[in-house]
Each structure stands twice: as structure tokens, then as C-alpha cells.
Amino acid sequence: MLLILIVITIMNHFQSYKQWKDALPDMSWLDDLLPPPEKLDTWQQNAIELKNKVSGFEFDPRLRELTRMKYADLKSWFDERLETAINASAEANPDFDRESKPILRNYN
Numbered sequence: 001m002l003l004i005l006i007v008i009t010i011m012n013h014f015q016s017y018k019q020w021k022d023a024l025p026d027m028s029w030l031d032d033l034l035p036p037p038e039k040l041d042t043w044q045q046n047a048i049e050l051k052n053k054v055s056g057f058e059f060d061p062r063l064r065e066l067t068r069m070k071y072a073d074l075k076s077w078f079d080e081r082l083e084t085a086i087n088a089s090a091e092a093n094p095d096f097d098r099e100s101k102p103i104l105r106n107y108n
Contacts, residue, residue: 034040 035043
């Protein structure tokens with residue numbers, strides 16, 4: 001009796017799996033869009049080799065500092081523009097909640 005219950009349970013699980021598998025969408029169209037696995041493997045190996053070659057690369061400290069200064073200038077310019085846009089929106093819309101913080105705003 002126990003053996004029959006076990007067999008029935010296994011058949012039921014197999015049937016459920018088969019129904020689940022049949023319900024999955026057809027993804028064969030991806031085969032036309034994606035390159036073959038061999039090309040992906042080659043690309044991955046090339047990327048790893050490039051990473052290993054570049055890992056010891058050191059930027060000129062002057063270039064690094066210049067980049068940080070340019071970033072700081074761009075960030076301050078963007079923050080000013082954002083603040084101007086928020087103020088204009090607050091003036092145009094009396095229901096504007098100035099205390100609500102936008103998700104993308106950096107409040108450091």
C-alpha cells in the first residue's frame with residue numbers, strides 16, 4: 001500500500017513539473033539574437049585577460065585630481081540647476097511639497 005502511494009505521489013509530482021515546464025514561454029527567438037556560446041566564452045576570456053592586464057595600471061595623480069575637480073564643478077552646476085527647477089516648481093504649483101525629497105536627489 002505504501003509503495004503504491006509513493007508511486008502515485010511521484011507520478012503526480014512529475015505531471016506537475018511537466019505542466020509547469022509546458023507553461024513556460026517559448027524562448028527560442030533568443031537563439032537568433034544571442035551569439036553562440038563559443039563566442040560568449042571567447043569574449044569572457046578576453047575580458048578576463050584585459051582585466052588582468054589593466055589591474056596594475058596607475059593613473060597620473062594630476063589627471064585623477066583634474067577629474068575630481070571637473071566632477072565637483074559638474075556636480076555643483078547640476079545641484080544649482082536642480083535647486084532652480086525645484087524652486088520654479090514650488091512657485092508654479094502651490095500644492096508642491098518642498099519637504100518631500102526626490103529619490104534621485106543626493107542629500108550629503
